[in-house]
Amino acid sequence: xxxxxxxxxxxTKINYDPARPKAKNPIKIQDVSLRDGHQxxxxxxxxxxxxxxxxxxxxxxxxxxxEMWGGATFDVMHRFLNEDPWERIRTLKKYMTKTQFxxxxxxxxxxxxxxxxxxxxxxxxxxxxxxxxxxxxxxDALNDFRNFQTVVKVIKKNNxxxxxxxxxxxxxxxxxxxxxxxxxYLEKAKQLEELGADTICIKDMAGLIAPxxxxxxxxxxxxxxxxxxxxxxxxxSGMGDLTLFKAIEAGVDIIDTCxxxxxxxxxxxxxxxxxxxxxxxxxxxGLDIKKLAEIDKEMEKVIPKYKHFLNDTKNAxxxxxxxxxxxxxxxxxxxxxxxxxxxxxxxxxxVFEALPKVRKQLGQVPxxxxxxxxxxxxxxxxxxxxxxxxxxxxxxEQVKDLCFGLYGKTTLPIDEKVQKKALKGYPRGETxxxxxxxxxxxxxxxxxxxxxKDLAKDIDDEVLCALYPVTGKKFLSxxxxxxxxPDDVKPKTLEDVQKEQELVRKALSGELTTKKVKPANxxxxxxxxxxxxxxxxxxxxxxxxxxxxxxxKEEIVAGxxxxxxxxxxPGMIIEYKKKVGDEVKAGDTIVVLEAMKMFNNLDxxxxxxxxxxNHKAGDSVSKGAILCYIESK
Ligand code: CO
Numbered sequence: 345x346x347x348x349x350x351x352x353x354x355x356t357k358i359n360y361d362p363a364r365p366k367a368k369n370p371i372k373i374q375d376v377s378l379r380d381g382h383q384x385x386x387x388x389x390x391x392x393x394x395x396x397x398x399x400x401x402x403x404x405x406x407x408x409x410x411e412m413w414g415g416a417t418f419d420v421m422h423r424f425l426n427e428d429p430w431e432r433i434r435t436l437k438k439y440m441t442k443t444q445f446x447x448x449x450x451x452x453x454x455x456x457x458x459x460x461x462x463x464x465x466x467x468x469x470x471x472x473x474x475x476x477x478x479x480x481x482x483x484d485a486l487n488d489f490r491n492f493q494t495v496v497k498v499i500k501k502n503n504x505x506x507x508x509x510x511x512x513x514x515x516x517x518x519x520x521x522x523x524x525x526x527x528x529y530l531e532k533a534k535q536l537e538e539l540g541a542d543t544i545c546i547k548d549m550a551g552l553i554a555p556x557x558x559x560x561x562x563x564x565x566x567x568x569x570x571x572x573x574x575x576x577x578x579x580x581s582g583m584g585d586l587t588l589f590k591a592i593e594a595g596v597d598i599i600d601t602c603x604x605x606x607x608x609x610x611x612x613x614x615x616x617x618x619x620x621x622x623x624x625x626x627x628x629x630g631l632d633i634k635k636l637a638e639i640d641k642e643m644e645k646v647i648p649k650y651k652h653f654l655n656d657t658k659n660a661x662x663x664x665x666x667x668x669x670x671x672x673x674x675x676x677x678x679x680x681x682x683x684x685x686x687x688x689x690x691x692x693x694x695v696f697e698a699l700p701k702v703r704k705q706l707g708q709v710p711x712x713x714x715x716x717x718x719x720x721x722x723x724x725x726x727x728x729x730x731x732x733x734x735x736x737x738x739x740x741e742q743v744k745d746l747c748f749g750l751y752g753k754t755t756l757p758i759d760e761k762v763q764k765k766a767l768k769g770y771p772r773g774e775t776x777x778x779x780x781x782x783x784x785x786x787x788x789x790x791x792x793x794x795x796x797k798d799l800a801k802d803i804d805d806e807v808l809c810a811l812y813p814v815t816g817k818k819f820l821s822x823x824x825x826x827x828x829x830p831d832d833v834k835p836k837t838l839e840d841v842q843k844e845q846e847l848v849r850k851a852l853s854g855e856l857t858t859k860k861v862k863p864a865n866x867x868x869x870x871x872x873x874x875x876x877x878x879x880x881x882x883x884x885x886x887x888x889x890x891x892x893x894x895x896x897k898e899e900i901v902a903g904x905x906x907x908x909x910x911x912x913x914p915g916m917i918i919e920y921k922k923k924v925g926d927e928v929k930a931g932d933t934i935v936v937l938e939a940m941k942m943f944n945n946l947d948x949x950x951x952x953x954x955x956x957x958n959h960k961a962g963d964s965v966s967k968g969a970i971l972c973y974i975e976s977k
Pocket of ligand 1: 548549576
């Protein structure tokens with residue numbers, strides 16, 4: 345039987361044997377379920393214990409690689425799961441001995457949200473190599489590859505794989521326009537080749553890349569370079585599968601997919617339909633569909649533990665806003681959450697409208713962690729706090745750093761007026777730098793070693809504290825039994841989940857007497873079943889916050905007329921800059937509050953003396969919480 349050519353793929357013969365050989369030039373597949381998969385749809389909450397049952401099975405599939413670390417995992421694991429991030433690599437390595445491990449590394453930002461000094465960067469990458477990472481997907485939010493220098497040096501020294509990454513960004517609905525056009529990406533690929541990239545990745549974290557743009561881009565890249573090309577896209581906009589298929593037709597070498605239970609929505613296309621679609625073609629992956637299905641079955645068993653993280657308020661599994669606004673899905677949900685917590689969800693359209701302008705003023709940067717948060721939160725601030733004739737009235741610390749050049753070079757120059765305003769009184773100086781940011785940063789490890797010498801037992805602990813001093817310290821005191829592990833970071837069993845679901849069902853159906861007790865975007869129920877007490881929280885997007893002291897206009901000063909300094913937004917306290925008894929002037933920074941990964945300096949509402957400090961570093965506070973009391977003179 346003879347087959348016609350199908351599109352640009354050759355059809356040879358269809359061999360249904362699950363153990364058929366792969367094609368001569370098979371599409372290589374990296375599975376990302378255990379990193380980007382659960383990060384995208386389950387808020388990165390996947391636990392190692394739920395990965396172990398499928399680890400060996402996945403190792404047997406023949407994936408090109410398995411991405412299982414990096415990105416948000418490091419942060420979430422120690423902060424919310426009471427898991428040592430380093431331990432996950434070592435544990436999974438015991439079960440996965442054949443397949444390469446891959447991690448996502450934010451260049452000089454590592455797995456944090458700012459540029460770290462070279463000594464921290466070197467120690468981190470070295471320990472990632474030692475613990476078992478084989479492939480480093482290195483990206484920089486600004487596509488400023490000077491931020492790769494130090495990590496690449498260590499990766500190469502260890503003979504590991506350096507995947508040079510270009511963040512895909514748009515200003516129009518399709519590739520093109522003045523900034524993010526084909527020439528931009530080809531030029532970036534050339535720079536990566538010069539840096540010695542083993543593979544080149546197009547990282548489309550927002551699911552923006554349209555099928556024909558992917559086709560043209562991959563074709564052009566394949567003509568320009570012999571380095572294998574890897575495409576990373578998300579399903580978010582609904583184009584993911586179409587895009588992968590056109591990329592395969594254009595000759596892409598490696599793609600990212602998820603196992604079905606972790607696929608689609610803001611995650612990735614699923615591997616299973618792709619394997620079948622390519623069966624018998626000259627790009628046949630050779631993967632065994634039966635074995636994949638067995639993994640799916642095993643994975644489904646633990647999904648109930650995570651399902652409540654799934655945003656399923658809408659029926660649609662695609663996000664048309666991504667097509668409309670070209671902004672990452674994760675950034676959108678952050679904006680929505682932030683506005684909701686500030687009781688200003690009605691401002692969402694204004695934020696969308698203001699976003700392109702703010703982004704342009706801040707140098708038309710790609711929108712990926714952390715720039716997506718930096719631009720997003722500044723836009724929210726502008727919409728909420730700016731008055732007629734005054735722009736950027738409330739500038740976040742990160743925007744100041746960006747304006748100073750601490751993240752690197754922006755795609756276009758930053759608006760001069762904005763830059764000047766941001767750098768007024770900036771502690772590092774009012775003139776922005778042009779050098780590689782890492783050159784400016786003093787070594788950080790010596791101080792960390794000193795500060796955490798009683799707590800950190802080895803270099804892995806020290807690097808954790810260098811990246812996350814506040815939550816890292818908290819984690820280590822759980823790890824070494826100095827503090828009790830709070831219930832909310834302990835793992836749940838499937839029985840716990842069933843019990844909760846039953847209670848929620850009863851509470852919602854009115855079978856139990858309920859009492860609203862907690863001001864948040866959740867409804868909390870005090871529930872008694874057979875004499876046992878439970879506090880059940882149900883996500884309630886319509887719930888209004890109660891007990892707020894400030895109204896929207898007063899939030900700017902974050903205080904009230906009694907001298908109380910209030911949290912203007914929910915967040916975590918990073919540090920108190922003053923102590924009880926200190927004399928302060930109105931406008932002095934008293935507290936640094938982290939909200940949505942951004943640091944906000946909260947200033948004294950009046951001159952006076954600090955009388956009370958109600959919290960400590962590491963505490964989570966809700967909006968309106970009284971952080972300290974300043975008695976005015
Ligand atoms: Co991604």
